[in-house]
Amino acid sequence: METTLVALVLVLAAMASYISKKVRERRNRPKRYPPGPKPWPIVGNLHQLRSLPHKYLHLSA
Numbered sequence: 001m002e003t004t005l006v007a008l009v010l011v012l013a014a015m016a017s018y019i020s021k022k023v024r025e026r027r028n029r030p031k032r033y034p035p036g037p038k039p040w041p042i043v044g045n046l047h048q049l050r051s052l053p054h055k056y057l058h059l060s061a
Helices: 003-025 054-059
Strands: none
Touching: none
């Protein structure tokens, strides 16, 4: 009986800690950004890259 009570208290404490962490994360989330450019199906936004995409991606990383 006592071990069941200890296990229940530990589970409740873990759940409360998890919920508290999620609430804090949600509160500190950055504001919404404006929408970006519309991607093309399958290609995505690759059409907006310059002529040498590997160099452009390296510079923007």
